[in-house]
Amino acid sequence: MTITITAFESSPDQGRGLARDMRVRWALEEVGQPYVTRLVSFAAMKEPPHLALHPFGQIPTYEQDDLVLFESGAIVLHVAERNVGLLPADADARARAIGWMFAALNTLEPPIVDSEMARLFDRDKPWYDDRRAVLDERVHTRLRELSARLGAAEWLDGDFSAGDLLTVTVLRRLERSGMIEGYRNLANYVARGVARPAYQRAFAAQLAVFESSQAANG
Amino acid sequence: MTITITAFESSPDQGRGLARDMRVRWALEEVGQPYVTRLVSFAAMKEPPHLALHPFGQIPTYEQDDLVLFESGAIVLHVAERNVGLLPADADARARAIGWMFAALNTLEPPIVDSEMARLFDRDKPWYDDRRAVLDERVHTRLRELSARLGAAEWLDGDFSAGDLLTVTVLRRLERSGMIEGYRNLANYVARGVARPAYQRAFAAQLAVFESSQAANG
Secondary structure: OOOEEEEEOOOOOOOOOOOOHHHHHHHHHHHOOOOEEEEEOHHHHOOHHHHHHOOOOOOOEEEEOOEEEEOHHHHHHHHHHOOOOOOOOOHHHHHHHHHHHHHHHHHHHHHHHHHHHHHHHOOOOOOHHHHHHHHHHHHHHHHHHHHHHHOOOOOOOOOOOHHHHHHHHHHHOOHHHOHHHHOHHHHHHHHHHHOOHHHHHHHHHHHHHHHHHHHHHO | OOOEEEEEOOOOOOOOOOOOHHHHHHHHHHHOOOOEEEEEOHHHHOOHHHHHHOOOOOOOEEEEOOEEEEOHHHHHHHHHHHOOOOOOOOHHHHHHHHHHHHHHHHHHHHHHHHHHHHHHHOOOOOOHHHHHHHHHHHHHHHHHHHHHHHOOOOOOOOOOOHHHHHHHHHHHOOHHHOHHHHOHHHHHHHHHHHOOHHHHHHHHHHHHHHHHHHHHHO
16 A cells, blocks of 8 residues: 655755656645655665666656556656546546656756756866757757747646646756746746645655755764 | 648658657557658748647647647557557556656667767767767666666566557667667567567558658659
8 A cells, every 4th residue: 555665865966856756756745645765875776676676776666565666757647647636637638748748758858957967077078168058059949949838828738737747847957057047937837836835745855855864974 | 530640751860760750650550540641841840830739849749639749658658548459458567568668768768869969960079989988888878777677578568568669669779879789688679679560560651751752852
């Protein structure tokens, strides 16, 4: 019966809620499902017991009874399909909401992660400025397109859905870059997402893990 | 009733079946659903009529009655959910197969596309060799992990599923790089995928589009 997820023992994002367990926590909070968290170290993630759950040695995983899932998108979809609150009842609207889940992870996230990785790891390279310009333009292309589609709407397609949940978590990765600030409707969209009580509970839960890891190391 | 998909009028992959309409064609062939294809030019993809279907101005799209979908992963999942043949009947096995769909698109595809893009566009850059080494190692990490999980199995989790379908199309992008050759079980896995009659029919359909575009331009 109990849902168990995994998360970083010590998150590299310093408790900013950018690790992928945040998506699963948020989804579970939206539908009111309690869960327990098992923390894994970077070393343990690459060891056989965790690789048996997640072949790519990452977090999060999801365990309930005999079911083991990996991939945050798949876990969020599983939670959305088995509970009320994250997918519309109408079949066509439901398919479109799932479409936004894939768009968040396969169209929006890759250029955003590339741009983020370059900022983190390539700053000292002689080609950093050139490359950053190319990568940032790819991100801006997607932001322009997303902003045009969202328009004045509150969420991407009708009520808040798992598609919005993933999109907000992906856009949040741009926070420190300032790139989203030129797209007022997208910045407001992210603000609406993070203001949701379920998001706030999920954020507090992952922050508490980071803070206790700091206390333990201090 | 009729299913209409969109594809490139003139595919940049020269008919090699690497464009994302191939995934949708293959899925429709696996479940025996006929479809018609509407071809779009690069210019038309960025014009309002196509953007109304696909906010990011790409192919493929999927239209049936009042439903419009974009994102190849979402379309394949929609086809898999509404027909027999691409997802197991058991609920847990079905969730795991959907997990592999997300893994193909969010964990395997991004480093593979990055490596492919560098080969295509960055060859003349002074930093190409350094960067290619980093990108290729990211791909090899995923291939090692996937190879370890697949082991001697025929497909990733039980019978052939939509998860295998997407994984095979993603791994095919590595064909010209030779990177997959060091992973015998993965190379055989891809070979099993492309040998499927449904794959062959889908491949022939997209190749016919490319060949007629060449004839029209010649």
